[in-house]
Amino acid sequence: MESLRVELASRSYPIHIGAGLITRADLYAPYLVGGAAALVTNDVVAPIYLAKVKQALGNARLAEIVLPDGERSKSWRALEQLIDQLVAARLGRDALVVALGGGVIGDLAGFAAAIYQRGIAFLQVPTTLLAQVDSSVGGKTAIDHPQGKNLIGAFHQPCAVLADVTTLDTLPERELRAGLAEVIKYGFALDAPFVDWLEKNIEQLLRREREALVYAVKRCCELKARIVAADEREAGERALLNFGHTFGHAIEAATGYGAWLHGEAIAAGMVMAAELSMLTGHLKKNEVARVRELLGRAGLPVAGPALAPERLMELMALDKKAAKGRTRFVLLESIGRARLRADIEPAAVRRAIVAAPQQL
Amino acid sequence: MESLRVELASRSYPIHIGAGLITRADLYAPYLVGGAAALVTNDVVAPIYLAKVKQALGNARLAEIVLPDGERSKSWRALEQLIDQLVAARLGRDALVVALGGGVIGDLAGFAAAIYQRGIAFLQVPTTLLAQVDSSVGGKTAIDHPQGKNLIGAFHQPCAVLADVTTLDTLPERELRAGLAEVIKYGFALDAPFVDWLEKNIEQLLRREREALVYAVKRCCELKARIVAADEREAGERALLNFGHTFGHAIEAATGYGAWLHGEAIAAGMVMAAELSMLTGHLKKNEVARVRELLGRAGLPVAGPALAPERLMELMALDKKAAKGRTRFVLLESIGRARLRADIEPAAVRRAIVAAPQQL
Numbered sequence: 009m010e011s012l013r014v015e016l017a018s019r020s021y022p023i024h025i026g027a028g029l030i031t032r033a034d035l036y037a038p039y040l041v042g043g044a045a046a047l048v049t050n051d052v053v054a055p056i057y058l059a060k061v062k063q064a065l066g067n068a069r070l071a072e073i074v075l076p077d078g079e080r081s082k083s084w085r086a087l088e089q090l091i092d093q094l095v096a097a098r099l100g101r102d103a104l105v106v107a108l109g110g111g112v113i114g115d116l117a118g119f120a121a122a123i124y125q126r127g128i129a130f131l132q133v134p135t136t137l138l139a140q141v142d143s144s145v146g147g148k149t150a151i152d153h154p155q156g157k158n159l160i161g162a163f164h165q166p167c168a169v170l171a172d173v174t175t176l177d178t179l180p181e182r183e184l185r186a187g188l189a190e191v192i193k194y195g196f197a198l199d200a201p202f203v204d205w206l207e208k209n210i211e212q213l214l215r216r217e218r219e220a221l222v223y224a225v226k227r228c229c230e231l232k233a234r235i236v237a238a239d240e241r242e243a244g245e246r247a248l249l250n251f252g253h254t255f256g257h258a259i260e261a262a263t264g265y266g267a268w269l270h271g272e273a274i275a276a277g278m279v280m281a282a283e284l285s286m287l288t289g290h291l292k293k294n295e296v297a298r299v300r301e302l303l304g305r306a307g308l309p310v311a312g313p314a315l316a317p318e319r320l321m322e323l324m325a326l327d328k329k330a331a332k333g334r335t336r337f338v339l340l341e342s343i344g345r346a347r348l349r350a351d352i353e354p355a356a357v358r359r360a361i362v363a364a365p366q367q368l
Numbered sequence: 369m370e371s372l373r374v375e376l377a378s379r380s381y382p383i384h385i386g387a388g389l390i391t392r393a394d395l396y397a398p399y400l401v402g403g404a405a406a407l408v409t410n411d412v413v414a415p416i417y418l419a420k421v422k423q424a425l426g427n428a429r430l431a432e433i434v435l436p437d438g439e440r441s442k443s444w445r446a447l448e449q450l451i452d453q454l455v456a457a458r459l460g461r462d463a464l465v466v467a468l469g470g471g472v473i474g475d476l477a478g479f480a481a482a483i484y485q486r487g488i489a490f491l492q493v494p495t496t497l498l499a500q501v502d503s504s505v506g507g508k509t510a511i512d513h514p515q516g517k518n519l520i521g522a523f524h525q526p527c528a529v530l531a532d533v534t535t536l537d538t539l540p541e542r543e544l545r546a547g548l549a550e551v552i553k554y555g556f557a558l559d560a561p562f563v564d565w566l567e568k569n570i571e572q573l574l575r576r577e578r579e580a581l582v583y584a585v586k587r588c589c590e591l592k593a594r595i596v597a598a599d600e601r602e603a604g605e606r607a608l609l610n611f612g613h614t615f616g617h618a619i620e621a622a623t624g625y626g627a628w629l630h631g632e633a634i635a636a637g638m639v640m641a642a643e644l645s646m647l648t649g650h651l652k653k654n655e656v657a658r659v660r661e662l663l664g665r666a667g668l669p670v671a672g673p674a675l676a677p678e679r680l681m682e683l684m685a686l687d688k689k690a691a692k693g694r695t696r697f698v699l700l701e702s703i704g705r706a707r708l709r710a711d712i713e714p715a716a717v718r719r720a721i722v723a724a725p726q727q728l
Contacts, residue, residue: 084444084448088444091513091520092513095513095515095516095519122522123483123520123521123522124519124520125519125521126508126510126518126521126522126523126601127522127601150486153451153455155455156455158486159451159455159484159485160451160484160485161483161485161486162482162483162486162487162522163486163487241486241487
């Protein structure tokens, strides 16, 4: 087992990464001091892992809460029902919420834990690659609003994260690839040597080799932990984790959420952002090619959907990261060095969107 | 104008206390950096103060949100509608929520600000004595659940508090007295010299003399600020602010919320807690008499409702401060020295409840 720590003073917490962690009672025990817990999961994960986690939770008084799979569970209604179940189970302030599943479960259960009795402890047990490298680390929790994803939420740090790579064995191929998009993002935005490693090991990851998965998950968590420790509430540096996301969110919105997986959208978004980095800065043509090539080897899209560039640009203007009306972009100065820029002309953005598919 | 500061590192904020503050544009300006705000109030306060505050907010792009007066606005539905209005007004992360009203408005608008886009700034402009000395300071925000008050919420500190004592001129007499119950609580729980001052100045406060009001509000805020700075999330010392509240909450619940005002219930609760302090500790008979007498002079109840003591005891056992099944009480060692105790026998609690009305 590999372990690291997110340093946030009184809210610091460990991330454990390894094989077979979800059945280890000793990893849950420190957080069961109140003797009661709610185990929140979805109807896809429950049949495979619920019984195992239940056994590991031992004698704790347990409320089992199984939600429908999918983004629709990140709604007011689902949140209200979840809170009703915490109340019905008479959970006190010392109870623990265990979030077993992907990003949707972590975001929803984490937000419920954030607001139930003004905040109780929660433990992230991510079962998708995306959740292991991204959404379960950093304390962002949220539900969606009809007008926008993650519009309602809280920063609420987990008490610990158990990232068990054996749970990735049952992950659908397409979701594995989508998770790899975020893994690749960490490299291009923050860590050139990690890009080198990924270029050598992308096939091992696609074959789900445990050693490679543990290394990749750990490296991503280290990078994210460092940034979160420096910028818990996303005032500055944390925005760099959004490389590819300004374009990616627009692709997700334009295609109605769900047609493209988040990772697929940000893969195409990273290519556009790389093109824009070349058009408006110093990124070299061969560096843009490396972005495109690694994503392609991971089986990810390297061009956006067949839409007028203006449609994506309109949606980007609505993105909640837009400050004072100017869309902000995370661009690359070189491989592994991302910077936040708010000085980009719309004409360049348009050219970057168009450039992506043309060079296929 | 008197000012003090709640020291909470990066979440520190000022409390300004004085006459005529709500119309002072300079007190709002530092928090209008984003140029947009939502002004949240209720239909009783709006006709009197909305236009004044609006003028002070100057050129800010403004969403006016007027809710029905009363505790029913602390519901999921009201919260959801309020968030919908923030979204409809396209408020960004740099917008400000201004909570203009009593505790209900502060709790609801503060909670909406806590979860909108994972937290935006909010400014407390309390217009009741209760809100000026208690609910607007300390960052507790919440809505109610059918199974319990304040069961869903967040700790979200305001960016500033403007306590304008001239707004108390329009406060109904009964609410003024209920607010004085909390003022008196600060004295008996934490500050013996303040009890002496109150015994000399209670009539001035009832006559709403500005100098006396400013002094009392400031002293309460100082006491609360000190405690909140030491214990933001109510792990320990902050519980001392709940003197009279374990009994008081049970009285509110037993009478169905609303029949008794919060301050009236905790007034009777303080008498019971004082009796219990004498029965199980060192509080002297003449000290219990001082509690009863000062509350009586403020026109507050000094005995509970006509109910079997067992009914109140049942409700206290459900109180969310109950840790591991044992009801905790804030009791007095002497005037101005409260302590948290979890070792109280039910028989003594019963005797304290019965003692209150018998000595009328």
